[in-house]
Amino acid sequence: MDFEISENLRMMVDTVRRFVKQDLEPISQQVEDEDRIPEDVVQTMRELGLFGLATSEKYGGLEVGTLGECLVYEELSKVNACFRTRIGTNNGIGSQGVAIDGTEEQREKYLPLMASGEWIGCFALTEPEAGSDASNVQTTAELDGDTWVLNGRKHFITNGDIADCATVFALTDREKKARGGITAFVVEKTDPGYFVGTIERKMGMRGSHTCELIFDDCRIPKDRVIGGDAMIGHGFKTAMKTLDKGRLTMGASALGSAQKLLELSIDYAKQRVQFGKPIAEKQAIQFMLADMATQIYAARHMLYHAAWLRDTKGTSVIKEASMVKLFCTNMANKIADMAVQIHGGMGYMKDFPVERFYRDLRLTRIYEGTDEIQRVVIARNLLAEGK
Amino acid sequence: MNIVVCIKQVPDTESVIKIAGDGKSIDTGDIKWVMNPYDEFGVEEALRIVKDQGGEVTVVGAGPARVVEALRTALAMGADKAVHIQDDDLYGADPIAVAKMLAKAIEPLSPDVVFFGQRAVDDDSGVVSSAVAEYLGMPQLSVITKLEIADGKVKGTRPIEGQTVVLEASLPAVISAQKGLNEPRYASLPGIMKAKKKPLETKTPADLGAERSDFIEIATLNPPPDRAPGKTVEGETAQELAANLAKLLKEEAKVI
Ligand SMILES: Cc1cc2nc3c(=O)[nH]c(=O)nc-3n(C[C@H](O)[C@H](O)[C@H](O)COP(=O)(O)OP(=O)(O)OC[C@H]3O[C@@H](n4cnc5c(N)ncnc54)[C@H](O)[C@@H]3O)c2cc1C
Ligand SMILES: Cc1cc2nc3c(=O)[nH]c(=O)nc-3n(C[C@H](O)[C@H](O)[C@H](O)COP(=O)(O)OP(=O)(O)OC[C@H]3O[C@@H](n4cnc5c(N)ncnc54)[C@H](O)[C@@H]3O)c2cc1C
Numbered sequence: 001m002d003f004e005i006s007e008n009l010r011m012m013v014d015t016v017r018r019f020v021k022q023d024l025e026p027i028s029q030q031v032e033d034e035d036r037i038p039e040d041v042v043q044t045m046r047e048l049g050l051f052g053l054a055t056s057e058k059y060g061g062l063e064v065g066t067l068g069e070c071l072v073y074e075e076l077s078k079v080n081a082c083f084r085t086r087i088g089t090n091n092g093i094g095s096q097g098v099a100i101d102g103t104e105e106q107r108e109k110y111l112p113l114m115a116s117g118e119w120i121g122c123f124a125l126t127e128p129e130a131g132s133d134a135s136n137v138q139t140t141a142e143l144d145g146d147t148w149v150l151n152g153r154k155h156f157i158t159n160g161d162i163a164d165c166a167t168v169f170a171l172t173d174r175e176k177k178a179r180g181g182i183t184a185f186v187v188e189k190t191d192p193g194y195f196v197g198t199i200e201r202k203m204g205m206r207g208s209h210t211c212e213l214i215f216d217d218c219r220i221p222k223d224r225v226i227g228g229d230a231m232i233g234h235g236f237k238t239a240m241k242t243l244d245k246g247r248l249t250m251g252a253s254a255l256g257s258a259q260k261l262l263e264l265s266i267d268y269a270k271q272r273v274q275f276g277k278p279i280a281e282k283q284a285i286q287f288m289l290a291d292m293a294t295q296i297y298a299a300r301h302m303l304y305h306a307a308w309l310r311d312t313k314g315t316s317v318i319k320e321a322s323m324v325k326l327f328c329t330n331m332a333n334k335i336a337d338m339a340v341q342i343h344g345g346m347g348y349m350k351d352f353p354v355e356r357f358y359r360d361l362r363l364t365r366i367y368e369g370t371d372e373i374q375r376v377v378i379a380r381n382l383l384a385e386g387k
Numbered sequence: 388m389n390i391v392v393c394i395k396q397v398p399d400t401e402s403v404i405k406i407a408g409d410g411k412s413i414d415t416g417d418i419k420w421v422m423n424p425y426d427e428f429g430v431e432e433a434l435r436i437v438k439d440q441g442g443e444v445t446v447v448g449a450g451p452a453r454v455v456e457a458l459r460t461a462l463a464m465g466a467d468k469a470v471h472i473q474d475d476d477l478y479g480a481d482p483i484a485v486a487k488m489l490a491k492a493i494e495p496l497s498p499d500v501v502f503f504g505q506r507a508v509d510d511d512s513g514v515v516s517s518a519v520a521e522y523l524g525m526p527q528l529s530v531i532t533k534l535e536i537a538d539g540k541v542k543g544t545r546p547i548e549g550q551t552v553v554l555e556a557s558l559p560a561v562i563s564a565q566k567g568l569n570e571p572r573y574a575s576l577p578g579i580m581k582a583k584k585k586p587l588e589t590k591t592p593a594d595l596g597a598e599r600s601d602f603i604e605i606a607t608l609n610p611p612p613d614r615a616p617g618k619t620v621e622g623e624t625a626q627e628l629a630a631n632l633a634k635l636l637k638e639e640a641k642v643i
Contacts, residue, residue: 007456011463011579014421019573049576062576072576 003304009068016075019048028080031207032356037086045083045117050076051090052115054245055099059111066245067307070252077256081360082207084253089159090114092249093368094121096242097167097184101227101234110165110186119164124154124187124213125239132373134169135178135236139215141170141185146222148185150215153197156367160211161196164189167226167242168215169235176233184226184235193218204359246368247321248310251303251328254364255296257357258332261339262292264354268343279342288338295331303328319381326374329364336361388442388536390433391498392466393489393519395423396450396457397509411605412479422457425504427464427571428564433502434465435569436536442499443467447492449485451475455587462582463574469587470496472595479510481601486518491595494523498559500541505530505563516563526556532567 005013023044031037045051053069055061064072069091076084089095095114098106113119130136139152150170160166166187173181187194197212225232266289269280279285306320336358340347347354365371398404398418405414422430433444446461448454449472458469472492477485493501501523503516520527531554533544542555543562574582592599620635622628636643 007459008579008583011456011460011574011582012576014460015573015576015579044573047575048573053576057580062580064576 001308005067005071009064009071012064012068013071013075015048016050016072019044020075020079024079024083028353031080031082032350035206035209037082037207041083042086042117045087050087051117053087054091055095055111055115059099059107059115061111061115065307066248066310067304069249070303070307073249073252074256074259077253078260080207080356081205081253081257085158085205085208087117088249089122089163090117090120092246093123093242094159094163094165094167096245097123097226097238098186100241101184101231101238102186103223103226103228105223106186106226113164120159120162122157122159122163122166122213123242124157124160124166124168126156127152127154132370134239135182137169137171137182139168139170140174141172141183143222144219147219148222148224150185150187150193150218150220152215154213154215155197156200156210157213158208158210158367160213161199161209166213168213169239170215172232172235178236180233182236182239183232184238185220186224186226187215187218187220191218191220203362204356205363243368244318244321247325247374248303248307248317250364250368251299251306251321251324254328254332254361255299255303257361258292258296258299258328258335261332261335261354261357262289262296264352265289265292265339265342268346272344285342288342292335292338295335299324299328299331319378322369322374322377322381325369326371326378329361330371332361333365388436388440388500389496389498390437390442390444390500390502391493391496392426392429392433392444392446392461392502393493393515394426394430394446394448394454394457394461395504395507395509395515396420396448396454397423397507400424400508406608406610410607413608415478420453420456422460423504423507423509425506425508425564425566426461426502427504428566428568429502429504429562430461430464430466431569431571432534432562432564433500434572436500440536445470445496445498447489447496448472449474449488449492450477455589458587459579459582460574462585462587463578464572465578466585468585471587471589472592472597473589474592474599477599479605480599481603482510482512482514483518483603484599484601486515487522487600488592488595488597489515490519490522491597492590493519500536500559501525501561503561503563505565513563516561520561523559523561525559525561527561527563528554528556529563530565531562532565534562534568 049062052061053064057063098110114121125134127137129138141148141150168185168187169182171181172183193216195214197214199209199211269285270278272279303324306317306324309315310317339354340358343354346352399421402418407414437444444466445468446458446466447470448458455471470492472488506513517527528543530545531543532546535542539558541560544551544553620628620632622631
C-alpha cells in the first residue's frame with residue numbers, strides 16, 4: 001500500500017492552498033454577510049480549472065482522479081463552504097449523469113461547458129414528497145410528438161438559481177416508478193416552462209443558494225433523455241450512480257473543515273489565557289485536541305483508502321463511500337462542537353469562523369443521503385455479501 | 388524575445404527553520420520547498436512580455452533533485468522549458484559560485500532578457516543577479532518595479548526612498564525583480580497538467596564545463612533572539628492609560 005501523493009497532485013494542492021489564503025480567506029466574511037460570491041473570484045476559479053476536476057480530458061476537464069478531487073476539496077473546504085459548493089455541482093451531481101450515462105452527443109455538448117465553468121449544472125432529484133425516498137418523485141414527463149413535456153416541482157436544489165442546465169428526474173411510467181418508470185433528462189434554463197422558484201432560507205451555507213425548480217408544461221426536445229431512448233425508464237439507476245461518487249468528495253470536504261477547525265482550536269488554546277495560563281495547558285482542552293486529531297487521522301485514512309481503491313483497482317466502492325460519508329461528516333460535526341467549546345463564548349460569535357463551520361457542517365449529514373440512508377446502504381451491502 | 392528566468396528553490400516562508408547540528412546550515416528535514424517569491428515576479432513579467440511580443444521563456448535552476456519542483460511550478464505558470472543544473476550540495480554555496488554555473492547554463496541560450504528575483508528570501512545575499520550580469524557581460528537593472536521593453540531597449544523603474552529612478556539599457560540585459568512589478572499568476576491546474584509534458588533538461592556542472600569555486604563559506608548561523616515579552620500599559624483612568632501608551636510609543640518603541 002502506497003500513500004505517496006504524486007508530484008502533480010501535490011502541486012495542485014499547493015495552488016488551491018494559496019488561492020484559499022490569498023483570494024478566499026480575505027473575503028470569506030464578506031461573502032457570508034452578502035450571501036454571494038463576487039464574480040471576479042468565480043472567474044479565477046474558472047481559470048484555475050476548478051470546475052473540471054473530474055471531467056475527462058476528452059471533454060476539456062482535468063481528469064484528476066478520485067484522490068485528486070478529494071485533495072482539492074479538502075483544501076477548498078478550509079474556508080467558507082460556499083466556494084466548494086460553487087464548483088461542487090459541476091464536478092459532481094450536476095455533470096455526472098451526463099458523464100456516466102449520457103450519449104456521445106450529450107457529453108460533447110454539455111461536459112466542456114461545465115468543465116470550463118462557463119455553464120453551471122445542477123441536479124434536481126429531491127421533491128417535497130421525495131427526499132430520502134427518492135423513488136417517490138411526482139414530477140412527470142410525457143412524450144408529445146417530438147417533445148417531452150415536464151410538469152412538477154423540485155425543491156432544495158443546490159445552485160438551481162444560477163444553473164444553465166439541470167439533470168432532472170421525472171416519472172415516465174406511474175406504475176413502474178423506480179423499477180423502470182423514472183427517466184433522467186437534461187433541461188436547459190432557456191427551455192419554455194422552466195422556472196426558478198423560492199430561494200430557501202438556510203441555517204448556513206451562505207453564498208450558495210438552494211432553491212425550487214418548477215416545470216410548468218416545460219417542453220424539451222426528444223433527445224434530452226440522458227443516454228437516449230434506450231435509457232427511458234432507467235433514470236433512477238443514473239441518479240444512484242451519480243450520488244455514489246459524491247459521497248467520497250463530501251467526506252473530503254468534511255475532513256478539510258475538521259482539519260481547519262483543529263488548527264484554529266490549537267491556535268486559540270495557546271493564546272487564550274484563563275486562570276493565569278493558556279487554556280492549552282489544561283488537560284480538559286488537551287484531551288479535546290487529542291480526540292480531534294485522532295478522529296481526523298482515522299477519517300483521512302479511510303477516505304484516501306477508498307479513493308485509492310476506486311482509482312487504482314477500479315473497484316466499486318459503494319459501501320466504502322457510504323462509510324466514508326457517514327464517518328467523515330459525523331466526525332467533522334463532533335469536531336465543530338469541540339472547536340466551539342474550546343473557543344468558549346467566542347466560539348458562539350460571528351466574529352470567529354468556528355461558528356460558521358459549525359452551521360455549515362451540519363448540512364453534510366443530511367444532503368446527498370442522510371446518515372440513516374448511508375447506514376441503509378452499508379447494511380444492505382453487508383447482508384447481500386456472500387449471498 | 389528570448390527570455391531566461393533564474394529560479395531558486397527556498398524554504399517556504401511559513402516553514403519553521405531549525406539550525407542543523409553543524410551550526411552552519413539549516414535542518415532541511417521538515418522543510419517545504421517553494422519557488423523564491425521574488426523569482427515569481429520574474430516569471431510573471433517574462434510571461435507577460437512573451438504574450439505581447441512573442442518568444443520563449445526558459446527557466447533555469449541549480450541545486451539538488453528537489454529543485455525540479457520549483458522549475459515545474461514555473462512551467463505550470465506558463466514557461467516553455469526548463470534547465471536544471473543538478474548538484475546535490477549547491478544549496479548554501481557561495482553565491483558567486485552559483486552565479487558562475489548559472490552563467491554557463493544561460494550563455495548558450497542567448498537570451499535577450501534574463502530575470503532574477505532581487506534577492507532570495509533564505510540567505511538574502513542579493514548578489515547572484517549582478518554576478519551573472521558581470522559574467523555574461525550584460526548591463527543589469529536591479530530592484531525593478533516597472534519595466535518597458537521596446538526597440539531593443541529596456542527601461543526599468545527602481546523605487547528609492549520616496550522617489551524613483553528610471554534606468555535604461557540596451558538588450559540583452561539582466562533584470563532583478565522587486566515586489567510591485569506585477570501580481571504573479573497561480574500555477575493553474577490545467578497548467579500543472581501541461582507542465583508534465585514540457586521539456587526539462589538536466590545538466591551536471593561538468594556538462595556545462597563549470598567548476599565549483601567558493602570564495603566565502605558560512606561561518607555560523609545564529610537563530611533570531613527570542614521575542615521580547617509584551618508590555619502591559621499601566622494606569623487607572625482612560626486618560627492615564629492613553630498618556631502612558633503614548634509615552635511608551637514615543638520613548639521605547641520610538642514609533643511616534
Ligand atoms: C442545503 C441543501 C441542499 C440540497 N441540494 C440538493 C440538490 O442539489 N439536489 C437534490 O436533488 N437534492 C438536494 N437536497 C435534498 C437532500 O438530498 C434531502 O434533503 C435529503 O436527501 C433528505 O431528504 P428530506 O429532506 O426529504 O428528508 P426525509 O427524507 O424526510 O428525512 C427525514 C428524516 O427521516 C430519516 N429517514 C428517512 N427515510 C428513512 C429510512 N428509510 N430509514 C431510516 N431513516 C429514514 C432521514 O434520515 C431523516 O433523519 C438538498 C438539501 C439541502 C438541505
Ligand atoms: C451569548 C452569550 C451571552 C452571555 N451572557 C453573559 C452575561 O449576561 N453576563 C456575563 O457576565 N457573562 C455572559 N456571557 C459570558 C459567558 O459566561 C462566558 O462566555 C463563559 O463563562 C465562558 O467564558 P469565555 O467565553 O471567556 O471562555 P473561556 O473561559 O476562555 O473558555 C475557553 C475554553 O477553556 C475552558 N476552560 C477555561 N478554564 C478552564 C479550566 N480551569 N479548566 C478546564 N477548562 C477550562 C472552557 O471550558 C472553554 O472550553 C455570555 C456569553 C455568551 C456567548
